[in-house]
Amino acid sequence: IVVTQSPATLSVSPGERATLSCTTSLSVTDKLAWYQQKPGQAPRLLIYDVSTRATGTPARFSGSGLATKFTLSISSLQSEDFAIYFCHQYNHWPLTFGGGTKVEIK
């Protein structure tokens, strides 16, 4: 399953909303997760099963979608949110990840 993320880079001002997209080449039903990665760190799980926030994920992060089209929204960007975001499908083996969206300060 090919996982495609867009855009590759998103320039956003602090306090603004960010919307990241993830598309899969086949339906993954609701088996989709989002991760945040900062330089020199491992990915951190934010959301699983499309829309369930992981422990410690702030409420400003929300996930939506179904089948092949998914969205991660960050309602009001904070300084600590500037990072790379990956989506990951776990409905089909081998597991696959998107190429990432870098959210940078505008």
Added chain:
Amino acid sequence: QVQLQESGPGLVKPSETLSLTCSVSGDSINNYYSTWIRQTPGKGLEWIGYFHSSGTNYNPSLKRRVTISLDRSQNVFSLKLRSVTAADTGVYYCAIHRSWASAFFENWGQGALVTVSS
């Protein structure tokens, strides 16, 4: 909380075998799918495979070169990747998940940078 820590050589020569170990603390690895994931400049995040009591499962793209094994007495699991090339250079993460159907990763190691070079 479960914690994971990778260890192993940071430099491997082409055609040789990359070997890494993941030490797990806070719970028994018997309860998890013990997984390796890598992040390379060429392919980004790539799932390598897992070891579980039900068996192993490897990425078809790497299957002929990979072995993942467990040492339950030490609560560690290991990765061996044979016949490496420069394309295998990257950061290797160990990670775990509890359920085959919910194969997302809440627990990761900090990552081990491995460079393939002579």
